[in-house]
Amino acid sequence: xxxxxxxxxxxxxxxxxxxxxxxxxxxxxxxxxxxxxxxxxxxxxxxxxxxxxxxxxxxxxxxxxxxxxxxxxxxxxxxxxxxxxxxxxxxxxxxxxxxxxxxxxxxxxxxxxxxxxxxxxxxxxxxxxxxxxxxxxxxxxxxxxxxxxxxxxxxxxxxxxxxxxxxxxxxxxxxxxxxxxxxxxxxxxxxxxxxxxxxxxxxxxxxxxxxxxxxxxxxxxxxxxxxxxxxxxxxxxxxxxxxxxxxxxxxxxxxxxxxxxxxxxxxxxxxxxxxxxxxxxxxxxxxxxxxxxxxxxxxxxxxxxxxxxxxxxxxxxxxxxxxxxxxxxxx
Amino acid sequence: xxxxxxxxxxxxxxxxxxxxxxxxxxxxxxxxxxxxxxxxxxxxxxxxxxxxxxxxxxxxxxxxxxxxxxxxxxxxxxxxxxxxxxxxxxxxxxxxxxxxxxxxxxxxxxxxxxxxxxxxxxxxxxxxxxxxxxxxxxxxxxxxxxxxxxxxxxxxxxxxxxxxxxxxxxxxxxxxxxxxxxxxxxxxxxxxxxxxxxxxxxxxxxxxxxxxxxxxxxxxxxxxxxxxxxxxxxxxxxxxxxxxxxxxxxxxxxxxxxxxxxxxxxxxxxxxxxxxxxxxxxxxxxxxxxxxxxxxxxxxxxxxxxxxxxxxxxxxxxxxxxxxxxxxxxxxxxxxxxxxxxxxxxxxxxxxxxxxxxxxxxxxxxxx
Numbered sequence: 180x181x182x183x184x185x186x187x188x189x190x191x192x193x194x195x196x197x198x199x200x201x202x203x204x205x206x207x208x209x210x211x212x213x214x215x216x217x218x219x220x221x222x223x224x225x226x227x228x229x230x231x232x233x234x235x236x237x238x239x240x241x242x243x244x245x246x247x248x249x250x251x252x253x254x255x256x257x258x259x260x261x262x263x264x265x266x267x268x269x270x271x272x273x274x275x276x277x278x279x280x281x282x283x284x285x286x287x288x289x290x291x292x293x294x295x296x297x298x299x300x301x302x303x304x305x306x307x308x309x310x311x312x313x314x315x316x317x318x319x320x321x322x323x324x325x326x327x328x329x330x331x332x333x334x335x336x337x338x339x340x341x342x343x344x345x346x347x348x349x350x351x352x353x354x355x356x357x358x359x360x361x362x363x364x365x366x367x368x369x370x371x372x373x374x375x376x377x378x379x380x381x382x383x384x385x386x387x388x389x390x391x392x393x394x395x396x397x398x399x400x401x402x403x404x405x406x407x408x409x410x411x412x413x414x415x416x417x418x419x420x421x422x423x424x425x426x427x428x429x430x431x432x433x434x435x436x437x438x439x440x441x442x443x444x445x446x447x448x449x450x451x452x453x454x455x456x457x458x459x460x461x462x463x464x465x466x467x468x469x470x471x472x473x474x475x476x477x478x479x480x481x482x483x484x485x486x487x488x489x490x491x492x493x494x495x496x497x498x499x500x501x502x503x504x505x506x507x508x509x510x
Numbered sequence: 511x512x513x514x515x516x517x518x519x520x521x522x523x524x525x526x527x528x529x530x531x532x533x534x535x536x537x538x539x540x541x542x543x544x545x546x547x548x549x550x551x552x553x554x555x556x557x558x559x560x561x562x563x564x565x566x567x568x569x570x571x572x573x574x575x576x577x578x579x580x581x582x583x584x585x586x587x588x589x590x591x592x593x594x595x596x597x598x599x600x601x602x603x604x605x606x607x608x609x610x611x612x613x614x615x616x617x618x619x620x621x622x623x624x625x626x627x628x629x630x631x632x633x634x635x636x637x638x639x640x641x642x643x644x645x646x647x648x649x650x651x652x653x654x655x656x657x658x659x660x661x662x663x664x665x666x667x668x669x670x671x672x673x674x675x676x677x678x679x680x681x682x683x684x685x686x687x688x689x690x691x692x693x694x695x696x697x698x699x700x701x702x703x704x705x706x707x708x709x710x711x712x713x714x715x716x717x718x719x720x721x722x723x724x725x726x727x728x729x730x731x732x733x734x735x736x737x738x739x740x741x742x743x744x745x746x747x748x749x750x751x752x753x754x755x756x757x758x759x760x761x762x763x764x765x766x767x768x769x770x771x772x773x774x775x776x777x778x779x780x781x782x783x784x785x786x787x788x789x790x791x792x793x794x795x796x797x798x799x800x801x802x803x804x805x806x807x808x809x810x811x812x813x814x815x816x817x818x819x820x821x822x823x824x825x826x827x828x829x830x831x832x833x834x835x836x837x838x839x840x841x842x843x844x845x846x847x848x849x850x851x852x853x854x855x856x857x858x859x860x861x862x863x864x865x866x867x868x869x870x871x872x873x874x875x876x877x878x
Contacts, residue, residue, distance in 0.1 A: 206648075207647055208646075213643075213646040216639065216642040217639075219664075220638070313727060313757065314726075314727025314728050314757070315728075315732075315733065317661075317728055331663075331664075404635070407663070408638070408660075408661035408662070408663055409660070409661065409662075410661045410663075412634055412658055412660060412661040412728065413727055414632075414658055414726065414727070414728050415634060415635070452639075455636070455639065456643055459628050459643040459644075459647075460643060460646070460647055
């Protein structure tokens, strides 16, 4: 079952190889400070990608998370003048509502996730520009906000608090997706919607829930990022969702739905960020190559997935859609 | 705080010839890479940063706050012994960014200083990790071209703790001078806006409708270029009305698409103020596409890139206010002086020239 092993842990294996190689070849890579910087820098994308994993496992996509992330940051910075509770609640409520709206339109009205979330992507961008008056006003997080030391703190002076939060969220996400009845429903909806419905899975409810969860995750990531940066930066937006999707796919989750795991997503996020760090550390390599390398990883992973899920290959343990007609001589 | 600005900087003109030659080579390369192959920049003395090109400080505009290393915290250093990190904000597809990076690199090479660089490709979270990576790699002095003025808390916390001096170029970081950063080197953007307004008023004879193509939101350049422009128009030309303001994100495509919308909704527009050359060139393309001819709409832009100055010669652009990106010499001088314990002004403002029909042809060689 080494194929299943690679599908599950491919990103982790590559990540380990990159870390070992970079640690051997680059001074200053394996220092606590550098690793913490990479991990904290990755944690905001990780939270977004966690929600995205659930969406993609149902066979959907959420393009709105990038601008929802930006909107949440601006809202959190704006609301932080009223205290930490407001800074947390306002963006979570708004972003949760955007996610719920996505879910309702996709589950109840039967619209395509791509179109619905594209619309809410643009809508959130507009809302963000409205709150920041076309981006001319940057709201600052006031000094002394109770949340600030919570986000900036380090456990034992080493591990940044956002990293701890990511570990907790991914552990919870892993349990929910892998060990609960609801998690099985998520897989079932992504595997085959009709059969899931026949088996009594509340398809609509599951879909509505995953998009709401994705909106909440993007909202939480944006809020944390705003507190981390000390201001509601307005120049985030389109692009982050693609990075999240890339991380999920590199992590072994199939874009066709029905198969995937949150641990892989975490490895995918870390892989993207470690590659960025390594390319920065290799002097003389233009940072433009980061995109090239990320793109290459994506192609390799998708090719591997295609090869692994070809008819006759050892099937992954979870259902992942009907298999195609038998072919011979597949690569 | 010291009352007198004691920042000792030799005039950039007295910089050794080697630098000039190095810079000339880069500029020649860049110039030949340009779409319209013009003859190489520079003239008589074979210099790259010729008198017309080198940045010159405006002593009057600088303000009198200074910063020395014992106020800022951290250890003194000899610039030739330390690693300098440079974080560029935007992709080098804009001549301003190309020239800026090349100027920093050429100066580092000239001085024999070890330089490590990164480019955030307009991604702000990436610029934060870029700068943290530069620190991890041992950068002891940072030169930063910030993408955004706010949002630097994680970096500033780290540099303050380690006493790493930050010199920001072209855009500012919002914070306290001599606490969060050592100095800002750049143009007086409000003055650029005021001068652009003067040129617009001159082109329109004080009467007409003008549209503003704004830069990227969230940084001091866009804000101040807008404020200065509006202030001068409001004070000097009540007959000029600002009817349209939209961001073209400092890109050529942005300037073009915003101008396309503009000429559809308001075909009678008299003037366009583009807050950088790239957007101004995009506006020319859009106007050409809409059937307008050179001079139908008076365009005033800021930067001084070769492409824009050539459009003055062609009659499309009325005037270009310069914003000089050759930050290398001044940035390294400031870093050197600061490391040796001297007082450095916290707000180093450079003087900018301007191009219009009267000098464009003669001085296009100074453009980048």
